[in-house]
Amino acid sequence: MEERKPTRRDALDLLHRYNETDSLRKHAYAVEGVMRYIARKRGEDAEKWGVIGLIHDLDYEKFPDQHCRKTGQILSEQGWPEEYIRAAISHGWGICSDVKPETDLEKFLYTIDELTGLVVTTALIRPSRSVLDVQAKSVRNKWKDKRFAAGVDRSVIEKGAAMLEIGLDEIIEDTIRGMQDVAEAIGLKGNPPPGN
């Protein structure tokens, strides 16, 4: 099997080919940003973590009924390494796949995927509409408010954090930081807060 390491360019080409919707692309950039941030923090391969973040929802726009499965097929046809394919599919464990996250990369992807959505909504209710302005405690305060970002399944995030044996506060903090790195690309740079 070909084991050429997919590059960010490869991932972006695929993402743009399969995802025309702006919000889906921004979600991919957000997940990439967080995966890169966490990989750097842990001394892991940030390029690999980021590339997998970019393509994890590759099939969602065109094949929503075959989510995860179709991504596996597309990446296989492109000759992507099994490690990347498995990681991408595992983000949908218990939802659209039965591939359980096993590696740290997979567990983090599983955990932060939904969490990025919660951070987006928290940013959008700030006067600045900026992720640069979001604090972990604001996200934490909305945890039990089921009407807030109602589509975000908190139990998935909690399950992921438990698998990683890290606290919610830490993963929330890291997710915010990673998204701040790509604030411009995800359309959440907003305006500087008044007085700054």
Ligand SMILES: [Fe+2]
């Ligand atoms: Fe997904």
Ligand SMILES: [Fe+2]
């Ligand atoms: Fe996703």
